[in-house]
Amino acid sequence: MSLSRPLRALLLAALACCTTAAALAAETKVLRYAFPVAETGFDPVQVSDLYSRIITAHIFEPPLGYDHLARPFKLRPSTAAAMPEVSDDFRSFTFRIRPGIYFADDPAFKGKPRELTAQDYVYAVKRVFDPKLKSPAQPGLEEEKIIGLAELREAALKGQPFDYDREVEGLRALDRYTFRVQLREPRPRHLYGWASDVVGAVAREVVEAYGDKIMEHPVGTGPFRLTEWRRSSRMALERNPRYREVVYDAQPNADDAEGQALLQRFKGRRLPMVDRVEIAVIEESQPRWLAFLNGEQDVLERLPNEFVDQAVPGGTLAPNLAKRGLQMFRVPGADVTLTVFNMEDPLVGGYTPEKVALRRAMALGTDIGREIQLVRRGQAIPAQSIMPPLTSGYRSDLRTEMSAFDLPRAKALLDLYGYIDRNGDGWREQPDGQPLVLEMKTQSDQASRQLDELWKKNMDALGLRAVLKTAQWPENLKSARSGRFMLWRVGSSAGSPDGQGSLERAYGASVGKGNLARFALPAFDRVYEQLNALPDGPERQALFDQATKLLVAYAPYRVHVHRILTDLAYPWVVGYRRAPFWLDWWQYVDIDPARRPAAP
Structure with missing residues (x-):
């Protein structure tokens, strides 16, 4: 059967389109990895x-x-056209947003x-203060003393609708692309807060x-947009066409060979x-490890502890993994x-001597060395305080009772x-003869x-009866935030270079x-508030040390360890580098299709 010339041309054109589409699909760069904990929203x-x-x-x-x-x-502009203008007294900050975003x-x-405007940032910050949203970031941002926002919140707490249209002196859009922040008190580190997605622009x-x-509907100006979400199972994000x-561009240190390369x-x-990021939620360590070994994931963040000896014995990449070209990142x-x-x-809480003694005994009876x-598997160091490494306030030479294991004393x-x-x-x-049963929430x-x-x-x-109550991590977080728990174990990562953010975990x-501990101690709150206004230096460090002593004495938290993080990546992942404080990194990595095996 012969085809007419027009029909033949049409068929060839269709085949060409199919070939082009297949080629484009083959060139799509997809980054795949897994979360060990489910998202909440x-x-x-x-x-x-x-x-x-990480998603937001x-x-x-x-x-x-x-x-x-x-x-x-090093801070740098993101949507800002340049670094903000900062007054000499650290009370006024003027931001100019780049047009055309x-x-x-x-x-x-x-x-x-x-288009993104200055008013979008004014609105984003006001949302933090809306009592209806119960923002975890509100207390920390309130401590920045932005003039007028506390009063706006107080009016809403008294039963009035939160008035987003009410202009406040300390947070105003001066024109379409400029806004100014004015504080009641000096805040030398105020700019750190403007590098957090908490104040990311929302429309x-x-x-x-x-x-x-x-x-369920995140819409921003960033490099990616959410295109697929199966709760606690899978998320996919694609390049934002807008x-x-x-x-x-970056400024690595001159002696940073990796960064310079x-x-x-x-x-x-x-x-x-990359064009697309696919994230699976795999809470069990073994399936997550096997999925990575099978090439179903490109990056393995936070190598599970039980596979450390198998993957990085002695802190060195195992020969079988090195032969496959895997990369190790250990920081x-x-x-x-x-x-x-x-x-x-009523059992583990309170500030009376016997309640403090119970918590401190439990801390002394916890064997961090065996943990x-x-x-x-050796991937941690004992923590002496709540302040994480790499932040102000952290002291590597500090030794406190929090690292001690002393069963007789306990x-x-x-x-x-x-x-x-x-x-x-x-x-x-x-002490009153009532039963003593500890209840730990866990996963x-x-x-x-x-x-x-x-x-x-x-x-x-220690002779203390203990029971475990298992639920999914998001449910345990919800219980902890509402105070419906006795004990829970959690990790806390620094969100900025300032260690005061970690002390917020004890701020009234x-x-x-x-x-989460619901700790309320006026003496601690006074130290926390003094930290805000001081510049970094010996006087501020002395306050950090004082805060640490109070937390060790009252023990609202038993600090355990600072983790050593080991990530693995396949050779086709190029440009990966773990960040100390910030969470956005997908846009800085590339996928080399020539080195990635074809899908079966």
Whole structure:
């Protein structure tokens, strides 16, 4: 059967289109990796967990960001046209936003491009103060003393609707692209807050269009947009077609060979360099490890502890993995792991001597050395305070009771304050003779189970009966923020170079938000507030040390370790580098299709 010339031409054109489409599909660069913990949602002012914030950090843009390669850190403009103008007294900050930046398309914009304006940042910060949203960031931002915002919030707390249209003196748009922040008191580190996705620009019409569903509809100006979400299972983000022209540039240290090589390779390349990011939620360590070994994931963040000896024996990449061209990235984490005591719980909470003694005895009876050796496989160092490494306030030479394991002393402390076994069943009772049963909230993943087993053995050795209550991590977070728990174990990562952010976990105004322990001590709050106004230096460090002493004395948290983070990546992932404080990194990596095996 012969084809007519027009039909033949049409068929050839169709084949050409198919070939072109296939070629384009083959060139699509996809970055794949997994979260070990489920996300909670994607509204930057409402989320506090690390993994949700990794998503929001790639969607919502603050005016400032961090240089991707500079170490230890360096602020630089993001949506701002230049670094802000700062008054000599650190009370006035003027930001100018670059014109021509657009939000990702969304039905809320009714088919029209929506340009970023200064008013979007004013609105974003006001949302943090709206009591209805219960933002975990509100206490910390309130401490920045932006004139007028506390009063705006107070009016809403008295029953009035939160008035987003009311102009406040301390946060005003001066024109379409300029806004000014004015503070009641000096804040030398105020700019750090403007590098967080918490103040990432949001469009008011999007928030109003989706209402209570805004956690499911993130719309920002950043390099990626959410295109797929199966809760607690899978997320996919794609390059934002509206993203402006941003090219790879950085200022690595002169002696940073790796950073200099990355800059030379990528300088001038348009960002993002990948087209799509696919994230699976795999809470169990073994399936996550196997998925990576099978090539289903390109990057493995935070190598599970139980596979350290197999993957990086002695801190060196195993020969079988090196033969496959895998890359290892091993750095100290700017984080701390904690056991949280609910200070409002009738058993473990409170400030009386016997309650303090119970918590301190539990801390002294917790064997951190075995945790590091057996559970973490050497991938951690004992924590002496709540301040993470790489932040101001952290002291590597500090030694406190928090790193001590002293079982005889712990038992003596319990005996002294009346926590004894009155009925001979082998378990201690409370001083008034009532039963004593500790309840730890936990998760079902393997790492949590290992930590649970060790903790249970530690409590057994003290004669303290302990039970475990298992739920998903987002549910445990919700319980902790509402005060419906006794004990919970959690990790905390630094969000900026300032260690004061970690102290917010004990600040009274942050109860129910960052302060999961619900610790309320006026003496601590006074130290916390003094820290705000002081410049970095010996006087401020002395206050950090004073805050640490109070936390060690009252023990609302039992600090455990600072983790050593080991990440692995396949050879086709180019440009990966772990960031100390910031969460956005996808746009800085590339996928080399020539080195990636074809899908089966």
